[in-house]
Amino acid sequence: MIVGYSLVIQAVSVGILVYCFTLFSLSWLDEFSSNRRDVMITISCLQVGMGVLGPLVGRALDKFPIRNVVLLGLLALVLGLWLAQLATALWQLWLVYATLMPMAASMMGTLASQTLVTKWFVERRGLALGLSAMGTNVGGMIFPLVVAGWLLDLGWRDTFLQLALISLVLVVPLTLVVLRREPGAVQLPAGSSAAAATGEVDLPKHWSAKEILTTSLFWLPFLALVPLNMTFGALQFNLANFARDAGLADAVGAQLVTVGSLCMLLGKLFFGSFGDRLDHRVLFWIANAVMVAALFIFLSASSQLMLVAGVACMGLAGGGILPLMGVIFSARFGAASFGRVMGFVMLNVTFGALAPVAAGWVYDATGSYDLSLWALLALIVPAVIAIVRLPPPQSTR
Numbered sequence: 001m002i003v004g005y006s007l008v009i010q011a012v013s014v015g016i017l018v019y020c021f022t023l024f025s026l027s028w029l030d031e032f033s034s035n036r037r038d039v040m041i042t043i044s045c046l047q048v049g050m051g052v053l054g055p056l057v058g059r060a061l062d063k064f065p066i067r068n069v070v071l072l073g074l075l076a077l078v079l080g081l082w083l084a085q086l087a088t089a090l091w092q093l094w095l096v097y098a099t100l101m102p103m104a105a106s107m108m109g110t111l112a113s114q115t116l117v118t119k120w121f122v123e124r125r126g127l128a129l130g131l132s133a134m135g136t137n138v139g140g141m142i143f144p145l146v147v148a149g150w151l152l153d154l155g156w157r158d159t160f161l162q163l164a165l166i167s168l169v170l171v172v173p174l175t176l177v178v179l180r181r182e183p184g185a186v187q188l189p190a191g192s193s194a195a196a197a198t199g200e201v202d203l204p205k206h207w208s209a210k211e212i213l214t215t216s217l218f219w220l221p222f223l224a225l226v227p228l229n230m231t232f233g234a235l236q237f238n239l240a241n242f243a244r245d246a247g248l249a250d251a252v253g254a255q256l257v258t259v260g261s262l263c264m265l266l267g268k269l270f271f272g273s274f275g276d277r278l279d280h281r282v283l284f285w286i287a288n289a290v291m292v293a294a295l296f297i298f299l300s301a302s303s304q305l306m307l308v309a310g311v312a313c314m315g316l317a318g319g320g321i322l323p324l325m326g327v328i329f330s331a332r333f334g335a336a337s338f339g340r341v342m343g344f345v346m347l348n349v350t351f352g353a354l355a356p357v358a359a360g361w362v363y364d365a366t367g368s369y370d371l372s373l374w375a376l377l378a379l380i381v382p383a384v385i386a387i388v389r390l391p392p393p394q395s396t397r
Contacts, residue, residue: 002120003128005178006113007135009070012170013077013109015139016163017046017101019257020147022240026253027156032090036241036360043237044357045094049102051350055209057106058343061115062336067179073107074171076100078164085160108171110136111346114326115339119182129326130272137268137319140261148254207337212344217332217391222344224284224387225325226351227379231291232318234355234376235298236260238369239311248304259308260315267319275327283324284387288380291317295373331393 025039032039060069080100087093106112113132121128143163150159212218235242239260240253271283294313301307325345333341359372 001178002116003132005174006116006132007138008174009108009171010110010113010133010135011139011142012167013073013105013139014136015143016077016081016167017105017109018043018136018236019140019261020143020163022237022253022257023144023147023151024156025237026240026244027151028090028093031156034090035364036238037357037364038090038360040237040356040360042090042093042097043233044354045098046101046105047233047349047352049098050105051347053102053106054111054346054349055340055343057103057111058115058339058341058346061112061339061343065179065182066112066116067175070108070112070171070175070179073104073109073112074167074175076107077104077167080104081160081164081167085157106346110322111339111342114322114342118326118330118338124276125330126275126277126323126327127272129330130268130270130275130323133268133272133319133322133326134265136322137261137264137315140264141258144254144257144261148251207333207341209340209344212333212337212341216389218329218341218344220386220390221280221328222348224383224390225321225348227376227383228288228291228317229321229348229352230355230379231295231376232314232321233352234359234369234372235294235310235314236318237356238359241363242298242301242307242369243304246302246304246307248307252304252307256307256311260311260318263312263315264319267316268323269319270316271320271323272327275323280324280328280331281387281390283320283327284390285384287317287320287324288384292377292380295377299370299373328390332391 021043025042028034028039028042029036057069077100080096080103083100084093084096087096110133113135114129117128117132118125147159147163150162154162236257239256243249243252243256267287271287274283290313294310294317297306297310297313301310325342325348329341329345330338355372355376358375359369362372363369
């Protein structure tokens, strides 16, 4: 029930705010007569806001009932959708996406879901995190296809109102039923298979913010994940533009998002399943190798078939980001402080927010995304080398 619930709230929040963005961006390009860089600033406002709010929301998830945090996030989402559909200028969308939307994405999205699952699961936590993270892609498969039809029939403003209504209907009843009680203390029994895999055998340790931010246990994986996150963001949020540049219909953009979401489901299942069994560095190298393949395909993509292949690689690699974050940081910091740790990890999203804007700016200046894609390839190389020094899981939590 916990995994299923976390899957639903991520499908709603991430499906609407992240996966449907590339479809809305086409409507905003036409309505506000804007360039691609300025439209991409909208999603960057969301990502920067998530990074800023992450530490605060993470601490709240460790301190207050998760049910209350999720319902507050739902309120922010519904209010944000209602205000956004009233926008008459692009800067008004920036304002909504910098304030209310980050609250929704943090409080009822990945951060809340991973914290919830980590606090409930001990054995096979990696698999549980991988299955839970699939919710973002369930939303990524369903909502873009629904939204694509609504955009043709209703326009983007009425589509926002429909999404607000659906969010209320799906999330409120489930939250009240499933989160009637909080998880108990999480501790691995000595000698268990999970204890042997992670080294988590002692009483949970409560990490302070100072302790988290002054250890390589945090900073090395945090920084190594930045290029992977940036590359995924640059490709994902420009998928509709890649399709348009290849001379394809705008509806193909929604299909590409769905393909990417399906492949991310497979990626999350793979990385989640093996997160409890394989060296985390090996999993990191696999994710980056597949993402490099995606970049090379996008550099030469000129047909729908090539775009599908590139999106498939992007999805498989991007699907590993959330499970990797979950298993790497939970194995090194434990469940007791997971919300706070992941709150700081969400600052990673702030760095990733630069990529879509930079890619859009490069396109506006040169007429091509190639320069930005080569730059992302260059950033991945040092991250792949640095992860060799990833410290092993700690024995005290």
